[in-house]
Amino acid sequence: MIARKFSSAAMRSLRVCVVGSGPAGFYTAEKMLKAHEGAEVDIIDRLPTPFGLVRSGVAPDHPETKIVINQFSRVAHNERCSFFGNVTVGSSISLSELRQIYNVVVLAYGAESDRAFGIPGEDLNGVLSAREFVWWYNGHPDFSNLSPDLKSTDTAIVLGQGNVALDVARILLRPTTELAVTDIASHAMAALKESSIRKVYLVGRRGPVQAACTAKELREILAIKDLYVNIKEADLLQTPADEEEMKNNRIRRRVFELLSKASSSGARHSDPGQRELHFTFFRKPEKFIESNDRSGHVAGVNFEKTTLQGSADSGYQVAVGTGQYEDINCGLVLKSIGYKSIPVDGLPFDHSKGVVPNIRGRVVSSSDVVQPEAGLYVCGWLKRGPTGIIATNLYDAEETVASISEDIEQSGLTSVFASTKPGRNGLQQLLESRNVNVVTFNDWEKIDSEEKRLGSLKGKPREKLTTWNDLLEITSK
Structure with a gap:
């Protein structure tokens, strides 16, 4: 309910970046878009395909579990949301650069080890x-x-x-x-x-x-x-x-x-x-x-x-x-x-627990220090460890977004939330200058369409493209 208080110019210029396009990332984006009218939300992922473990983790004989992709696709089609695939935090862009470009950065890239x-x-x-x-x-x-x-x-x-x-x-x-x-x-x-x-x-x-x-x-x-x-x-x-x-x-x-x-x-x-x-x-x-x-x-x-x-x-x-x-x-x-989750440069990390130290999604510099890192949040497995089902990430995202909303409400005019950030334009310019081949959601839909076409020839729901070359080649057509 806090969200409805935010209708100022500052909120219309709120720039949010979600790192990771699995369930935790998409649920966070969805909640942010609903909570803050006018906020722009960009989702970045190192893969050219979205949806994280829904695509690469859910067993192929569990198609009913993958239906949530339809909901995530509606989020990606929101005019205030953009998907940046084939973008890796660490090599394509650093975490510190993301924090300079966006008011809010939410890390939701899960566990890749x-x-x-x-x-x-x-x-x-x-x-x-x-x-x-x-x-x-x-x-x-x-x-x-x-x-x-x-x-x-x-x-x-x-x-x-x-x-x-x-x-x-x-x-x-x-x-x-x-x-x-x-x-x-x-x-x-x-x-x-x-x-x-x-x-x-x-x-x-x-x-x-x-x-x-x-x-x-x-x-x-x-x-x-x-x-x-x-x-x-x-x-x-x-x-x-x-x-x-x-x-x-x-x-x-x-x-x-x-x-x-x-x-x-x-x-x-x-x-x-x-x-x-x-x-x-x-x-x-x-x-x-x-x-x-x-x-x-x-x-x-x-x-x-x-x-x-x-x-x-x-x-x-x-x-x-x-x-x-x-x-x-x-x-x-x-x-x-x-x-097991893995850290990126500039991110506090608890190696024994395999999570980012946080309080209700607010990243803190260590488990012993309760001072939050301004504008930096976490959601999903990176936040709580590799437990739960897909829906668990929904409740996790609600908690993290509630923390973001509370922090915005209590912040002053000089806070990270009030400052004007370049957001999407800044990200695009930086990636272009580094010749990063960004995969958009429209590009993903080309992959999706081709996989379904190939699958129909074999009586399958889709025939997945399984190499980087094949995936990126389709996006260039």
């Missing part, structure tokens, strides 16, 4: 992050040449039991006839058709009560046709602390119920040639094992068995090692233990 275990063998061939694998099958231009080896092994281990872990396991196990009618990248489709993988282990360091996935994702992977699901009955034994966790968390209770049902209804043994999904609990990786036959390539994972410590009162149980070990052989490992 991965957490690491830091254990021996992590650099072996065949050990990949789930993010890399997801970006590969979703046609991200940075990973179109990843070429994971799916032919030399029949077994993959996925480390983690969250929704991303279930996504990659499902893509490996789902019949390719079902994936062929999605927007999965053609190079991934070709590799999956020739894949030898028939067995996937989903490994978690804690138990089934603590599995981090949602019931919807779990239900979907359990419904794969002709899939043998293996869950050890001993792993499903509940402690009083487990029961307390489930009593306080409906999602965990529902996930446990689904796992229990899958265990009791499944066959005791798989049929020859049948694809297998093994839920493996109470294991933490100790090291990745190198192959004797293929130097430099992973051949398995050495796990330490774990047990849970913690009380029902604390509501949180921690996995601790037992000193007992076992190996599981495989030729492919996908680490799904979390994405």
Whole structure:
């Protein structure tokens, strides 16, 4: 409601830059446009394609999740909004330059790296992050040449039991006839058709009560046709602390119920040639094992068995090692233990948490200092860490925009908000002087149209262009 107070000339000249065009960025732009009539909002992204993880993270067999792109497109078509693709903060333009050009800069560029275990063998061939694998099958231009080896092994281990872990396991196990009618990248489709993988282990360091996935994702992977699901009955034994966790968390209770049902209804043994999904609990990786036959390539994972410590009162149980070990052989490992944000020059950053220190979206110079950086804000994973669903970014954006509005209302005539900034014109001039090949939203619509045209020839919603050259070539036509 604060927003309606802003109708002065100063507000009509408010120049806002949002860095990152994923859900957090578009929701922030949408809220800013509604909150401040006359404000100009520019969205910049290092990729030539907008929508962030909606395009490169959401699984191809989840088309309903991508419908939000229609809402984001309406934001981009607002006459007070512009999209600047193929613009990288750091090389195309610096953060300090953006702060000079705009009254408000909101960083919402998400997480483009991965957490690491830091254990021996992590650099072996065949050990990949789930993010890399997801970006590969979703046609991200940075990973179109990843070429994971799916032919030399029949077994993959996925480390983690969250929704991303279930996504990659499902893509490996789902019949390719079902994936062929999605927007999965053609190079991934070709590799999956020739894949030898028939067995996937989903490994978690804690138990089934603590599995981090949602019931919807779990239900979907359990419904794969002709899939043998293996869950050890001993792993499903509940402690009083487990029961307390489930009593306080409906999602965990529902996930446990689904796992229990899958265990009791499944066959005791798989049929020859049948694809297998093994839920493996109470294991933490100790090291990745190198192959004797293929130097430099992973051949398995050495796990330490774990047990849970913690009380029902604390509501949180921690996995601790037992000193007992076992190996599981495989030729492919996908680490799904979390994405990680990376800083840019001039940005305060908490490396231990992987987030920008902030108070309700206001960037502060460190976690110990509550003095905000004038005109600098953060939203999305960069603000809170890589958690939540797409809609979580909506609430996150509302909070950040509310902070911006409060700061504008309480600022004086000499503040960063009151000063006249060049905004869009200044950005365009600077990028032109550096010969940056900017991709506009109209350019993106050329890409979108071509992808849909190519997809229609194959009975797919779209055939993604997956290289930088192909994407940029279309924009020049």
